[in-house]
Amino acid sequence: MSGPLLTPDHALSRALVRTLPDSLTERLADLGNIPVAVPVLVVAMVYAARRGRYRAACAAGLAMALIPALVVPLKEWTARPGPLEPWAAGYYPSGHTATAAVAYxxxxxxxxxxxxxxxxxxxxxxxxxxxxxxxxxxxxxWPLDVLASLLMCALLLLGVRWVSSPRPGSTRRSSG
Structure with missing residues (x-):
């Protein structure tokens, strides 16, 4: 693999990896696990739906459903190895980061x-x-794995925000 961003990406990773205890960083990374993050979104979706904001709740659910549809093909296409596992592939973009961003x-x-x-x-x-x-x-x-996921999710979340916003001329605030 080559490209202008790979050298700084690898240098930043080397400077950061294992600068904090593994027990702490594992728990932080676990915040992006599906069983941790998705229930947070589901509770918010139920709350919004009960408040009459069905479209907003559905948009958030759709954004989460799109994560594997976007991340998995990109991982397979790029086949990028991991920082500590150069023999493994499929690290770009980060699914855990995408799950966390869309859920939270x-x-x-x-x-x-x-x-x-x-x-x-x-x-x-x-x-x-x-x-x-x-x-x-x-x-x-790698840092770029995480950054790519955040940028991808920003687009999805802008869509959720757009659907959630009240429409001009609308008298019902709960319709979004």
């Missing part, structure tokens, strides 16, 4: 209109960032 930020998008506070977004960014840091510092992903 998607939940924040669904909850924020009902809280009228910034804490859902702040919590989502902290949890997603913690997942990304855990994956890179533990050595399970």
């Amino acid at each position: 930020v998607g939940a924040a998008v669904l909850l924020r209109p009902h809280t009228r506070r910034a804490w859902p977004t702040a919590a989502a960014l902290v949890l997603t960032g913690a997942t990304a840091v855990g994956l890179v510092v533990r050595g399970w992903h």
